[in-house]
Amino acid sequence: MKNIFLIVCGIVITSSCKNEPSTSMSKEIRTPKTTTLTSAQRLANTAGIKNWNEIEQIKFSFNVGKTGKTVLTRNWTWNPKTNDVQLIALEDTIKYNRNSKLDSLQISSDRAFINDVYWLIPEFKLVWDQGTTLTEKKSQIAPISKDTLDLITIVYDNERGYTPGDAYDIYYDANHKFKEWVYRRGNDSSPSMMTSFEKFTTIEGITFATDHRSPDGATSINFTGIEITKTN
Structure with missing residues (x-):
């Protein structure tokens, strides 16, 4: 178990998207009755949230690269309907149910899980997560590409999650697709981390977005081995 402890603790140096999701992660997603969608709903729809109810199981590998070398890999199996989670990292395996009381090692694993899911489907978090404030600005200069993009900012309150009070500035294009984002720890005015959104794939x-790059290209976060099992 020493290996698994080290690899879930590696989250501290890889990224910071670790807020606890609302319980709606394991519930059905209902289509809004209103005909006018919010920007958050449009972004989630573009990413395919309407198909989420059909997913029985999803597998994926979360990988962190430094200067072209993979330094961290976590392999996940998640059943959203039951909230059963399995983590395989190095030679160790941890299984737990997010609806159950977790021990200290499972909590560490769950922190890593929430982080990695946030990177995998951040569009859905805009409409899933509770205790958030959303603000919007049109035609902003994106910090990495310098393109003119629309901006939606999500700020978490100080009472929930593993890292309460955090903020994410998300830049998206006219097709409601994420292009880059800035993470600000504790809603600080200065960026804690920023990356691009690249290599989109639909499954x-x-x-x-299966690839994310820091502005200098030295740090990468990517996903491999994404597999989805749908409800029969």
Whole structure:
């Protein structure tokens, strides 16, 4: 178990998207009755949230690269309907149910899980997560590409999650697709981390950005081995 402890603790140096999701992660997603969608709903729809109810299981590998070398890999199996989670890292395996009381090692694993899911489907978090404030600005200069993009900012309150009070500035294009984002720890005015969204792929109706790069290209976060099992 020493290996698994080290690899889940590696989250501290890799990224910071670790807020606890609302319980709606394991519930059905209902289509809004209103005909006018919010920007958050449009972004989630573009990424395929309407197909989420059909997913029985999703597998994916979360990988962190430094100067071209992979330094961290976590392999996940998640059943959203039951909230069963399995982590395989190095030679160790941890299984737990997010609806159950977790021990200290499972909590560490769950922190890593929430982080990695946030990177995988951040568009859905805009409409899933509770205790948030959303603000919007049109035609902003994106910090990495310098392109003119629309901006939606999500700020978490100080009472929930593993890292309460955090903020994410998300830049998206006219097609409601994420292009880059800035993470600000504790809603600080200065960026804690920023990355691009690249190499989009669509699997069973869900669209993922499988590659993220820091402005200098030295740090990368990517996903491999994404597999989806749909409800029969």
